Amino acid sequence: xxxxxxxxKRVKKFYPDYLSEIIFTMLIAFELLIxxxxxxxxxxxxxxxxxxxxxxxxxxYFLWLFKLVGYFHGSFAFIGTVIIPLIFVLLLLFIPFxxxxxxxxxxxxxxGMIILIGFIGLTIFSIL
Amino acid sequence: MGKVFDWLxxxxxxxxxxxxxxxxxxxxxxxxxxxxxxxxxxxxxILVFSGLLLSIYYxxxxxxxxxxxxxxxxxVPLGWVIRGxxxxxxxxxxxxxxxxxxxxFVSKAYRPPRELNWIVGSLTLITAMASGFTGYxxxxxxxxxWATEVGTSMVGTIPFIGKYLMYAIRGGAEVxxxxxxxxxxxxxxxLPLITGILLWFHFHMIKRQGISAKL
Numbered sequence: 353x354x355x356x357x358x359x360x361k362r363v364k365k366f367y368p369d370y371l372s373e374i375i376f377t378m379l380i381a382f383e384l385l386i387x388x389x390x391x392x393x394x395x396x397x398x399x400x401x402x403x404x405x406x407x408x409x410x411x412x413y414f415l416w417l418f419k420l421v422g423y424f425h426g427s428f429a430f431i432g433t434v435i436i437p438l439i440f441v442l443l444l445l446f447i448p449f450x451x452x453x454x455x456x457x458x459x460x461x462x463x464g465m466i467i468l469i470g471f472i473g474l475t476i477f478s479i480l
Numbered sequence: 481m482g483k484v485f486d487w488l489x490x491x492x493x494x495x496x497x498x499x500x501x502x503x504x505x506x507x508x509x510x511x512x513x514x515x516x517x518x519x520x521x522x523x524x525x526i527l528v529f530s531g532l533l534l535s536i537y538y539x540x541x542x543x544x545x546x547x548x549x550x551x552x553x554x555x556v557p558l559g560w561v562i563r564g565x566x567x568x569x570x571x572x573x574x575x576x577x578x579x580x581x582x583x584x585f586v587s588k589a590y591r592p593p594r595e596l597n598w599i600v601g602s603l604t605l606i607t608a609m610a611s612g613f614t615g616y617x618x619x620x621x622x623x624x625x626w627a628t629e630v631g632t633s634m635v636g637t638i639p640f641i642g643k644y645l646m647y648a649i650r651g652g653a654e655v656x657x658x659x660x661x662x663x664x665x666x667x668x669x670x671l672p673l674i675t676g677i678l679l680w681f682h683f684h685m686i687k688r689q690g691i692s693a694k695l
Contacts, residue, residue: 363505370506377515381522385572389564396553397621399546408626411612413574421634430642433634444602447585448595457588464585 416474440467507691513583514691520576523569524679528672530566538618540664542657545620570612577605589692597685604678607671614667620660628663629655 364370410418417437424432443450443463451460489495537556539548552559581601584590590598617628632655636646651658 364508364510366504366506367502370510371502373515374518377518378522381519381572382526385523385526385565385569388568388572389561392564392568393560394553394564394567396546396549396619397623400620400622400625404622406622406626408630409623410627410631411616412571413609413612414631417634418630429637430639433637441602441606444605445599448590448592448598451588451591460585468582 412475415478416471419474419478440470443467501687510691513587516576516580516583520573520580521679523573523576524675526565526569527573530562530569531668531672533562534566535668540618540661542620542660545618545660549619549621570608570615574605574608574612577601577608581605587692593689594685594692597682597689600678600681600685604675604682607675607678611667611671611675614663614671617655617660617663618667625655628659632659 417433420436421429421432424430444467447460447463450463451457453459534552537548537552537559539545549563552563554560584598584601613628613631617624632646632649635649636642638645647653649659649662650656651662
C-alpha cells in the first residue's frame with residue numbers, strides 16, 4: 353500500500369492521492385463487469401405461454417425468500433412472506449440502536465449474524 | 481485550470497464550495513477494504529447509463545416488450561453488451577453493497593454519530609432489491625412472468641389488506657399489461673430517483689462527518 357511509502361512525508365489528500373485510487377478502483381470494477389458480460393452474455397427466455405407449466409426461478413438475491421416461503425403453508429403463509437422478512441429488515445435497520453449498553457457490540461454481532469447466515473444459508477439451501 | 485473550465489467556474493462557482501472537499505486530508509489508516517462502497521456506486525452509475533441506453537429501444541407494452549428485448553439482444557449493434565452490463569452490474573451492485581455493509585459493521589462505523597447513515601445505506605440495499613424485482617419482469621418472458629406472479633402473490637398473504645395490496649401492485653387480479661407498465665414506471669422513474677436521493681444523503685453525511693477510520 354501507498355501508506356508505507358509516504359507515511360513520514362505528508363498526509364494523504366483527497367486530491368490527488370485518494371481520487372486517483374478511486375478512479376483506479378472504478379476502472380478495475382468496470383473491467384470485472386466487462387469480463388462477466390463477455391463470458392456470460394444475457395439470454396432471453398421463452399415467450400409467455402400460459403398453457404405450459406413453468407417452475408419460476410427468481411434472481412439469486414431473492415432465492416432466500418423463495419426458500420423461506422416454502423416452509424409455511426396455508427393460513428400461516430404470511431409468516432414466511434411478511435413476518436420473518438420484516439424481522440430481517442428491522443434487525444438490519446436498527447443495528448446502530450441494538451449496539452447500545454454494556455453488551456451492545458455482542459448483541460449487534462448476533463443480529464448481524466442472524467441476517468447474514470439467514471441470507472446465505474437459505475440461498476445455499478435453495479440451490480441444493 | 482484551462483480557459484473553458486475557468487469560464488464554467490465563473491458561471492457555476494464550482495471550485496470554491498468544493499475546495500474543502502477536494503483538499504481535505506484523508507485518514508492515513510484507510511485501507512483497500514474501504515473501496516467497496518465506491519465500487520457499488522460505480523455499478524450504480526453503470527446501471528443508470530446502460531439503463532438510459534436500453535430505454536431508447538425498450539417498449540413497455542404487452543405485445544412489444546418481448547420483441548423489443550429480442551431486438552436489443554440480437555439486432556441492435558452492441559445491444560447485448562449494454563443489456564449484459566445492465567444485468568450483471570445489477571448483481572454486482574447488490575453484492576458490493578452487502579460487502580460494504582459487512583465492512584462498515586466490522587469497523588464499527590455504524591456507531592454514533594453515523595446511525596442515520598447506516599439506515600440510509602440499508603434502505604439503499606432494499607431499494608436496489610426492489611429495482612431488481614421490478615426489472616426482472618420487463619423482458620416479459622416466461623421466467624419473468626412466473627417469478628412476478630409468485631413474488632406478487634406473497635403480498636396477497638398479508639392478513640386483511642393483502643388482497644387489496646396485491647390488486648394495487650398488479651393493477652388487476654392477475655399479472656397483466658397493467659403490471660408491466662406499473663413495474664416499468666417503478667423501475668425507470670420512482671426507484672432510481674429514490675436511490676439517487678438516498679445516495680445523496682449517504683455521501684453528504686460522509687462529507688460532513690468525515691470517514692470513520694481505524695479498523
